[in-house]
Amino acid sequence: MKASTVEIDKSATILKLLGDKTRLTMVKILDTNDCCVCEFVEIFQASQPAISQHVRKLKDVGIVREKRRGQWIIYSLNRESEYFPMIQSLLDHLPNQDFKLKELEEQGLRISCE
Amino acid sequence: MKASTVEIDKSATILKLLGDKTRLTMVKILDTNDCCVCEFVEIFQASQPAISQHVRKLKDVGIVREKRRGQWIIYSLNRESEYFPMIQSLLDHLPNQDFKLKELEEQGLRISCE
DNA sequence: TCTATATATAAGTGAATTATTATATAAGCA
DNA sequence: TGCTTATATAATAATTCACTTATATATAGA
Numbered sequence: 001m002k003a004s005t006v007e008i009d010k011s012a013t014i015l016k017l018l019g020d021k022t023r024l025t026m027v028k029i030l031d032t033n034d035c036c037v038c039e040f041v042e043i044f045q046a047s048q049p050a051i052s053q054h055v056r057k058l059k060d061v062g063i064v065r066e067k068r069r070g071q072w073i074i075y076s077l078n079r080e081s082e083y084f085p086m087i088q089s090l091l092d093h094l095p096n097q098d099f100k101l102k103e104l105e106e107q108g109l110r111i112s113c114e
Numbered sequence: 115m116k117a118s119t120v121e122i123d124k125s126a127t128i129l130k131l132l133g134d135k136t137r138l139t140m141v142k143i144l145d146t147n148d149c150c151v152c153e154f155v156e157i158f159q160a161s162q163p164a165i166s167q168h169v170r171k172l173k174d175v176g177i178v179r180e181k182r183r184g185q186w187i188i189y190s191l192n193r194e195s196e197y198f199p200m201i202q203s204l205l206d207h208l209p210n211q212d213f214k215l216k217e218l219e220e221q222g223l224r225i226s227c228e
Numbered sequence: 229t230c231t232a233t234a235t236a237t238a239a240g241t242g243a244a245t246t247a248t249t250a251t252a253t254a255a256g257c258a
Numbered sequence: 259t260g261c262t263t264a265t266a267t268a269a270t271a272a273t274t275c276a277c278t279t280a281t282a283t284a285t286a287g288a
Contacts, residue, residue, distance in 0.1 A: 005209040008142070012135040015204075019130025020276085025122050037235060050277055052236055071234050071285045086207035090129075093200035095119040134246090151265060164247055166266055185255045185264050 004085055014083050017061060018090070022046065023054050027077065027087065028097045030064060034076040035101075042109050043100045063087065118199055128197050131175060132204070136160065137168050141191065141201065142211045144178060148190040149215075153224065157214045177201065 006014075018024050022044055029035060029043070040051045055075055058064040065078045078084065104110040120128075132138050136158055143149060143157070154165045169189055172178040179192045192198065218224045 003206045005207055008139050008208055008211070009135055011208055012133055012138045014133075015129045015138065016133025019126055019128075019133040021123055021126040022276095024126045024129065028122070038233090047278070048235070049237080049279085053276075056236080068285090073235065086204065089203040089207065090200065092117045093119055093203065094122055094125055097122070152263090161248070162265070163249085163267080167246080170266080182255085185262095187265065 003089075004082075006083060006086055010083075011086065014061060014063070014086070017057055017063070018087070020054070022051075023058060024094070025097055025100075026054065027058065027063065028091055028094050029100065030075060030077045031088075031091050032096075032098060033101055034074050036072040036074050038072070039101070039104060039110065042104055042107075117203075118196075120197060120200055124197070125200065128175060128177070128200070131171055131177070132201070134168070136165075137172060138208070139211055139214075140168065141172065141177065142205055142208050143214065144189060144191045145202075145205050146210075146212060147215055148188050150186045150188050152186070153215075153218060156218055156221075 018027060025044070026035075026040060037048065037051050037055065040046075040055070041048050044051065055064060055066075059066060059075075061083070062078055062081045063083060064075050066073050066075050068074075077087075081087075101110060132141065139158070140149075140154060151162065151165050151169065154160075154169070155162050158165065169178060169180075173180060173189075175197070176192055176195045177197060178189050180187050180189050182188075191201075195201075215224065
């Protein structure tokens with residue numbers, strides 16, 4: 001079976017976005033869990049605006065989606081994106097990052113968004 | 115079968131490198147053909163130093179290899195690189211770029227390096 | 229309605245990136 | 259040896275990027 005292909009220019013744009021440690025980890029986490037900004041802030045020990053700006057870039061190209069839930073905005077991987085198949089095969093080569101969410105839970109910080 | 119994984123930090127570095135239209139196309143071309151700098155100069159209509167700097171970055175992380183052949187230096191994909199499996203699955207999602215080399219041949223510019 | 233929490237956005241700054249120009253190195257050949 | 263071709267490297271200038279600080283928006287709850 002031949003994989004669907006994505007224009008080189010568009011692919012380069014996506015790879016540049018994923019070529020950042022924070023965003024790449026975000027996407028890997030989102031592959032198995034939906035998350036809100038405040039969780040990412042804890043996970044990456046980064047400022048809220050920094051995290052917001054990262055997710056915005058992912059949202060702008062359609063890699064992630066947001067949905068509001070009360071005061072929180074939950075981000076999830078957009079599996080309908082034309083880039084998803086490429087991203088998925090990429091993520092398969094990355095080590096699981098669920099331990100980061102586990103750590104949050106142990107600190108009782110995951111619950112803040114439930 | 116589980117894919118071999120590559121640390122997130124290292125992966126981000128590789129993806130950043132591939133997140134450039136010129137380098138991404140280079141790697142896709144190298145997936146099916148070895149090439150020298152002068153061919154890339156023609157293909158991308160870029161300056162020789164610009165091309166040299168791009169291949170150098172790919173070489174520095176071990177994605178490509180060089181071997182001298184007379185006055186030319188031939189670049190090839192390093193299939194032994196720890197990043198190769200990830201890169202390979204990426205390249206599967208990109209459209210074939212062989213037409214670029216075909217165009218060179220038609221202009222008689224491919225032969226310059228044989 | 230007032231306050232707190234979660235998130236977004238705008239402006240500014242410093243660091244990283246890419247191309248250019250100029251120069252160096254190395255091989256081939258007369 | 260001197261000239262040409264192929265490539266590399268260094269310095270620099272222009273652009274892009276990611277973070278910070280400050281502020282705005284939106285929801286929840288007293």
